[in-house]
Amino acid sequence: MGKDPGGQVGGLLSYLALKESLAEIQNFLQELARRGEVYVTGGAVRDILRGDRVGDLDLTVVDLSPREVAEEAARRLSWALVPLHEEFGVFRVARGSFSLDISGLRPGAMNIEDDLRLRDFSFNALAVPLSKALERSPSEWPLLDPCQGLRDLKAGLIRAISRQNLIDDPLRILRAYRFYALGFGEIEAETRRWLSAERARLSKVARERILYELMLILGRMAGEAFSLMAEDEVLFEIFPEFAEARGVPQPSFHHLDVLGHSLLALARAEEVLRAPGKFFGDPEPFAELLSDPERRIAVKLAALFHDLGKPRTFAVRDRITFYEHEKVGARIFLEMAERLRFKKDLAKRVAHLIRNHMRPFHLLAEKEKGRLTARAKRRLLRDVPEYPDLFVVAMADGLAARGPDKDPDEEEKLAEFFRELHEFYRETLRKVERKRLVTGRDLIEIFGLAPGPIFRKLLEAVEEAQVEGRVKTREEALEYIAGIIDTL
Structure with missing residues (x-):
């Protein structure tokens, strides 16, 4: 398990990721603890025992009205009240990124231990009386632990409490892989068998809930988690299109089938994202990518699904081919993403x-053939402005191919080409973009053209001529445009 944050050994309040309203929330929680049977439960207990600060606090009230407690908390703290599952008595009181989740006993539970046994995984079935949590450090908490969750937490074991609990909420199947991606340990063998056996139930889960879990997985160790999901057949319940990739052979510069290569490419993309300088030399061009969570997730998804079109374009002539698989794959991904x-x-x-x-x-x-032109480089940069993202995907693709006919120097050549392209952008294209010789207004006022698609064609033609050094002044640019117009 983790260490106490900042070396703190205080009670519950020391572990709340909350900078404001500490005195108010302390007074509220202390009074609440005196009024009834109230427990800190679930993820908050688990994470605090790992030494983490928590941004949400789960409270289970046994002999009080969850609604009344939540309404009082919102009023006294001046926080927002959000009913999460009003019919089950689950309410959230929130301010900024911090929230109090207040609930009663789950349906069918007669007491707190019954409630804990109805949860998903053993380390989430932990509780401590609120009064004791406030007074004592976590190492001294009198835990309620009917499912041996503390043992599993210490051992790094993700264990479902029962198969029926997975059936009751099939989204818990995905949560198992989320906890794996978050580094909570290995999924226990019997739990994995249950996850696989009940995977078809995921089709009944709202897509928004599935997507939420997928995004959490993609935010962490997605490569290992998705590979495990494939082994357990769960991946294909969510992405049935991916099942077509199993067993599809590839040319001899690959060592895996399409599915295996795709999963490995995701893992390699994560390696590159962790240390782009290791693969490309200079990490600076990747700074914006690394600071943008959505761009990082997009790169991971592109690495995973970059060959999604191969099963539908597979052909054998004198060799294995996948003509235009990238276009087909992009179309399939958009259909999948919409679903x-x-x-x-x-x-x-x-x-x-x-x-x-x-x-x-x-x-x-x-x-390599000595035929690369400035125009070709400029067109790539025009079409893919976030070109560092594309090169991470390409590097991951290369690293995931280790067949006998693979060029052993391909990754170094790719990195060298990236450095050349980045230098071209900085020293040539960016200067051209800043020094526009002709504008749309010129096309209207000098050439009498009406705004339309021709504007983009003409302006891009001038930009390409600038990049290639054929046009250097405004006069040359206007003359160049006049020549193009004469041929239309």
């Missing part, structure tokens, strides 16, 4: 990376 209700911006970002994931390799091949 799972991904945010549209995220879905488009991922599809864009999938659609373009082969371009770094194509341009690298042109560079």
